[in-house]
Amino acid sequence: MQRNTTIPPLATLKDQARRLRADLTARGHDTTHAQALEMLAHQMGLRDWNTLAALAGRTNAPTPLTLGARITGRYLGHDVAGTVLAIAAHGGLTRLTIKLDEPVDVVRFDSFSSLRRRITVSLNDDGETPQRTSDGQPHFVRMAA
Known part of the structure; x- marks a missing residue:
């Protein structure tokens, strides 16, 4: 199913769900507000x-x-920019290989460094890796273009 490219504001979506619930109830289909919200999401091609x-x-x-x-x-922990070299579906995630514009040091120690020019990350639907650093931050978080 194709996703819509334009998502209305949250208030508009909630109003649409209220109207959907009212229409369904008028036709004899008792529906909760939560069910109407889920139906609206599915109608727009989203999982929930x-x-x-x-x-x-x-x-x-x-x-x-x-x-x-x-x-x-x-x-x-570093702001990065680059070009997508490879994309693959991998276990429900999107696996990307990215060529970075500027190398990034992946080591936090002063005694040595390890620069990376290419990285491979697996992103969930929220645009971040499920893997976390020791302080709880995702390894990679995608920013809006």
């Missing part, structure tokens, strides 16, 4: 209301990923 609500809150949602696309984000 939480996903739709999160997208509605974004004023600058990231563009779809394609080979050669520009991508910006935060990798191991």
Whole structure:
């Protein structure tokens, strides 16, 4: 199912869900507000209301990923930008190989460093890695283009 590219504001979505519930109730189908919210999300091609609500809150949602696309984000605490070299579906995640514009030091020790020019990350639907650093931050978080 294709996702809509334009997501209305949250207030508009909630109003649509209220109207949907009222219409269904008038036709003899008792529906809760939560069920109407979920139906609205499914109608828009999304897996659930939480996903739709999160997208509605974004004023600058990231563009779809394609080979050669520009991508910006935060990798191991560093702001990075680069070009997507490879994309693959991997265990429910999107696996990307990114060629960075500027190398990034992935070591936090003063005694040595390790610069990376390419990184491979697996992103969930929220644009971040499920893997976390010891302080709880995702290894990579995609920023809006």
